[in-house]
Ligand SMILES: Nc1ncnc2c1ncn2[C@@H]1O[C@H](COP(=O)(O)OP(=O)(O)OP(=O)(O)O)[C@@H](O)[C@H]1O
């Protein structure tokens with residue numbers, strides 16, 4: 001089964017799609033079978049970054065059951081190391097308001113893709129869909145710019161993702177879940193307090209669920225005078241949300257990105273020596289190591305061969 005990686009952010013326009021498209025391409029160039037899924041319903045544009053203007057099929061065709069299999073909406077870039085893309089274009093009211101069952105069908109079908117890595121662009125914001133798609137993955141990446149407003153949005157995004165994670169650790173029919181869903185919260189502490197009040201032991205259960213939630217931080221459009229104090233940020237996140245956010249790396253502000261956009265090519269393909277491309281390569285190398293940790297070490301058919 002593929003390792004899944006999702007990318008999210010509180011604020012829009014922070015570079016999620018640019019990062020994920022380049023990460024997908026670099027992983028494909030390094031020998032991985034990769035599928036990039038554009039779940040940015042309403043704002044899908046990953047296909048444009050690869051110069052694919054009118055995809056024959058998109059995710060909407062699968063969601064509206066115009067096609068039976070998710071495989072029918074996969075586009076393969078044979079000239080880009082066989083990189084696969086599920087374009088997200090063509091959003092309709094139906095696709096924007098997916099039901100729980102539709103969401104489950106989509107997530108189940110992603111698990112059937114015959115690839116090593118699935119990269120999911122969940123889009124910006126904190127809707128239930130966005131948070132659920134973000135949390136679905138084995139590895140989560142969250143992006144911020146080095147500006148205070150972006151960092152605040154990043155913090156709010158993480159806070160809501162954390163609360164969603166806590167909620168999903170209880171059965172939806174349970175007393176705790178029913179009570180928590182009725183309330184709105186301004187901090188994780190409030191959630192844990194109410195959970196414990198509703199059912200003794202719930203706090204510990206929730207904290208246990210959070211132990212495995214380690215979203216990775218990327219600071220994009222980094223400039224010399226806009227440095228983020230990652231230690232302080234991590235301390236604050238740890239204190240108030242009870243989670244760690246390890247750094248995956250920084251990507252500098254780079255004019256070459258605009259040129260790549262105009263050329264409809266990922267920057268790592270057009271200008272591999274640009275500073276942003278080099279930063280992307282370092283991030284890819286780290287991600288590659290993580291993928292190995294998540295991947296079952298030997299595929300079943302290889303296991304059979306080994307035992308003969
Ligand atoms: N490091 C960078 N240097 C210069 N420009 C950048 C950098 N990163 C991203 N950009 C530019 O910022 C804009 C937004 O990037 P992108 O579309 O990838 O963001 P996004 O987070 O996916 O946005 P949305 O939330 O709307 O989907 C694009 O024009 C992109 O080329």
Ligand SMILES: [Mg+2]
Pocket residue numbers: 016017018040043045121123
């Ligand atoms: Mg985007």
